[in-house]
Amino acid sequence: MKRSKFLLSMLAFGYAFMYVPLFCVIGFSFNGSKFVTTWSHFSFKWYHTLAQNRIMLDATLNSLKIACCTATVSVVLGALAAIAIVRFKRFSGKSFFIGMIAAPLIMPDVVTGLSLLLLFIGMNNLFGWPGEHGSMTVTIAHITLSLSYVTAIIQSRLAEIDSSIEEAALDLGATPTKVFFVITIPAISSAIISGWVLSFVLSFDDVVLASFVSGPQSTTLPMVVFSSIRMGLSPQINALTTIIIGVLTVCVAIAGYIIYHSSKRIPQKSKGEGKHWRSLV
Numbered sequence: 001m002k003r004s005k006f007l008l009s010m011l012a013f014g015y016a017f018m019y020v021p022l023f024c025v026i027g028f029s030f031n032g033s034k035f036v037t038t039w040s041h042f043s044f045k046w047y048h049t050l051a052q053n054r055i056m057l058d059a060t061l062n063s064l065k066i067a068c069c070t071a072t073v074s075v076v077l078g079a080l081a082a083i084a085i086v087r088f089k090r091f092s093g094k095s096f097f098i099g100m101i102a103a104p105l106i107m108p109d110v111v112t113g114l115s116l117l118l119l120f121i122g123m124n125n126l127f128g129w130p131g132e133h134g135s136m137t138v139t140i141a142h143i144t145l146s147l148s149y150v151t152a153i154i155q156s157r158l159a160e161i162d163s164s165i166e167e168a169a170l171d172l173g174a175t176p177t178k179v180f181f182v183i184t185i186p187a188i189s190s191a192i193i194s195g196w197v198l199s200f201v202l203s204f205d206d207v208v209l210a211s212f213v214s215g216p217q218s219t220t221l222p223m224v225v226f227s228s229i230r231m232g233l234s235p236q237i238n239a240l241t242t243i244i245i246g247v248l249t250v251c252v253a254i255a256g257y258i259i260y261h262s263s264k265r266i267p268q269k270s271k272g273e274g275k276h277w278r279s280l281v
Helices: 002-028 045-051 054-087 094-106 109-127 135-159 163-171 176-187 189-205 208-213 221-230 235-265 273-280
Strands: none
Touching: 002 235, 045 054, 045 235, 054 094, 054 135, 054 189, 054 221, 054 235, 094 135, 109 135, 109 208, 135 176, 135 189, 135 208, 163 176, 176 189, 189 221, 189 235, 208 221, 221 235
């Protein structure tokens, strides 16, 4: 009993440590005072001020575009890389391929950002591409980072799927393309959604890589927030944080709902499994 009370106390402390600051930020976003930590009266003043801040809104829109592009490309490349690692047991340079994909996981962001900056400068001198640093270079940098996480997530899910199911579908006359889209993709859909959400959050939250490879016209929201904090913390940041928390909470809830129902549609091994896959192909 004592042990259970101790564990519950530690659990409560852990949740409080993570979420109480967030609730404080949400509460003070409705504070009418210009001081961040001093409560005055309930007001939507800072939401109205934020709506008129063109710099903040443009940076938010730019971050959303970069994050969506990063997440989509990372999921496509990560799924292909995971399939190559799991389904193709032996191919030349597999260990090197896995090591290159996993390298950004253990490499400091500062080193990655500096390396990408030097790469872009060298490519621009040799080929004239990518030209000025902008949204494209930031997107490439974020894909480099997110790809490692997405590949690891999809690879772990794909390794749990029995490859004999795909082989049985091929024996029943299905083409490899149909097997991929009808069997493989639905089976790893939960990992794909999780990887997309994680890539989106990583890209939207990044400030280190973007600081190295961004240009004057491609400032992201984290960079604007970080720069504004240096000049003093504005209550607009509380309002912006509250909006981001609300949007991400809704997105995660929708993703969880989709993952839950998609996992229920994946058939389990049973005596009638052959008939099910025969109906698919």
